[in-house]
Amino acid sequence: MDKMINLKINGRQIRAHSGQTILEAAKTAGIDIPSLCHHPAITPHGACRICLVEIERQRALQPACTFPVSEGMKVETESPKVVEERKFVLQVLFSERNHYCMFCEMSGDCELQALAYRYGMDHWTYQNSYPKIPVDGTRKYFIMDHNRCILCRRCIRACSELAANNTLGVKFRGAKTMISADMDSPFGESTCVACGTCLQVCPTGALIDRKSAYTGRETQVERTKSVCMFCSVGCGTEIITRSGRVLRVEGEWEEHNKGVLCVAGRFEPVYDNRERIRTPLLRKNGELVPASWDEALDIVSDKLKSTKGNKIGAWTTSKTLNLTMSEFVAVFQGKIGAHVGVLEPTLSELELPVGGSLSELVSSDCILVVGADPLSDHRVLGYHIKRARMKGAQVILVSENCNEMGRFAHKKFAPEDLVRAIKICQNSASPFVVYGDGTTQKDAEKLVVLKRKAQFIPVFPATNGYHAKVLGLQYGLNNHQIEMIYFLMEDAAPKDEWIKRAQNVKFLVVHTSYHGPITETADVVLPSLLWYEQEGSLYNLEGKKVAVRKAAPLPEGLIPENEVLTQLAARL
């Protein structure tokens, strides 16, 4: 299968693998063939005609991105004929729609413009006919300006191959062709899930991110490789900042999510408008007033020393870093002897394997989803299940409630019939079990039989549930007689049960980033960092330790959570 092929590109002898395209072979050999519609993450299309090359004995120029290599082939990538053709294609692309660089958001980073500069285009040969082309602003987070679209179809391919959503397509033909969603619905009213993968791959300024438009060119911004903290999938991200301000989030192409993010990781965090806590606060005369760290930590440590260990409850969210969680356990359980727990389920009672790989999930032939609703809250995992399904995998859903995966499941079983679902998996070649916090102990005992055969993917309800499970943290705000509570909440929005528990306690310390119902009754409020200020590591869906990196400097007076805990411990 992996036969080596010898061919000549621009007079150079190249060796390529059989099955590769000319573009791929050239790239490996360090020869750059320009293209517009090509993108390494999606299947080649041959739409833009920029990569046309001259091949000996071929009647016409051929697109390098789709043409397979063959033995003895001779290819010219910058011959006069090829260059003339490329310039012609560029002129035609510019003449079709309204490509005016001077007021375009993408100018400076646009792939179409870069090609025009490269080939010295200094005017248009063909008169622009000023067609009236619409701009679609119906999506909440980004805009589609059809004027700038070159119909490369990267967005369509990304929507179907990467996000597996299949919302985008084209309508009409020829010069009237337009990218459209579903049956020509406005994008914001379509089945678009706002994952933003199309936005990330668009080569021109056709897809424009609202928040970060006109805020800086690639040469003016900084990119920080980090990990999304909004669910336990732990997608690799790149946080784009300028002068300490977060502009937007992009998916990282090398990590397990391979560039794909979801609305909760790409857009929602940048739009967070909640009121941020900037200094420690102490309750004096019924009001929360700013205080220094020393003051606040002195009061907390005094209270901790004066209360019996078993009358103190310390709970942390799983949406935090490894070091913070470990430090939390060391201080509150180790040093103080308090009741320590975690605020979200950790799947710790389920003795099931972990470590299934996302990329292998896509090649699975049978996926059993039990006790989880990935498309609602772990969307990128859900997209990967849908991708597997598009490739022929059978999706079996075991659920009693309304489940987003229901529409895509081949078979649905009630929880009582789990055994029948397991049987189907046993008869498959490479099954996967995706299990969430809706899985009971009994279910787990039944699923164990698939241990040898299937890969297991745990769907922790919150980000670093993996580490919480490793540390043995228990979920549940127990009903012990507690006089003092320490909640480490980071930027998680408080759930009703936490607020209720907090209301009845004598002394409440809340360590969080935003004001909210839970800080209203707190005695001490300690500010925590935001997702783009965190520096440390956590575990992603596959059980791999990944690095969360600080993308912006810490605001004045804020301290990382684990340091706060260390300082607190030093006072005890």
Place this chain on the structure above:
Amino acid sequence: MFKIRNLKIFLFGSFEHLDFGFVSDFDIRISDFLNNLFGSGNNGIGGKPMTKVKVAMDWLAACAGCEMSVLDMDEKLVELLDRIELTSTPITDLKHPPKEGVTVGIVSGTVNNTTNLEVVKEMRERCKILIAMGDCAVFGGIMTMRNFFDMNEALKRAYIETESTVEGILPSSEELCKPIKACPVNNVVKVDVYLPGCPPSPEAIHYVLSELLEGRIPVLSGENLKYD
């Protein structure tokens, strides 16, 4: 000085091959013409002392950004003035290029109304080499946004519906020009040199003028070729 009888035929001639919009495909006759005009050295034609090359500038529907960029050449503009003579320009505020014609004409702005048409045609007639400077002259630029609206709609919005207008009326004097579809200069007359940019950088403008003075056709690339 070299006298060209039939300028139009000489310059526009008969271009057999397709123009792909790139200076490298320029007709070879322009190159010869330039060489004869400017000579290849410092002495000019026939060993006589160098006479200053006459330059005229005019603007159509423009914002003056390109003219600002010309002034931004700073001391380099002063140096150029040793070799060029600015005749009518928006800066010197003479309204027409000299009747006897000039060597180099620079036009900025979009062709937007009937007056622009007259101006650009006059510039083409009186200038041997016409440079379209700036995105508006080269590509049509910002003014073309008006083409997507009905002309009456656009006029009403501008003269009647603007928030600060009280009892507006549409201008209808006979003496006024009429608006036409906005288009780049090369839709109306032949352009010899294109200088895109919004505005083109002073370095790019200086490059184009110096190249012409040396008798070469300027080929823009790198930092000199920008569309924004």
